Amino acid sequence: MKQGEVVDLIVENGRVRGVRMKTHAVYEAEAVVIATGTFLGGKIFIGDSCYNSGPNGLSPSVELASNLKKTRTSNAQIQNRHSGQSFEFFS
16 A cells, blocks of 8 residues: 555556556556545635635645546546446546
8 A cells, every 4th residue: 555645547548557646656556546535626715715725724636636637538437346336537
């Protein structure tokens, strides 16, 4: 198990094969679990002001959110390996 900020998925032939980290490390895997919570594309709204942020002022995962949208346009899917059910990316 690895912990860190994932910035991109490695997708080959429509399947997720690993992840690319913010540190530029690459981890290949048969299965990838991404637990982003409220950090994925997080924004704070105060009145008319808006800025990127995660909970409690922590950094949001902006780069991963952007890359997931790009992956979506290449018709990749995330598959739940436990149930075999496919999930479409959403924005």
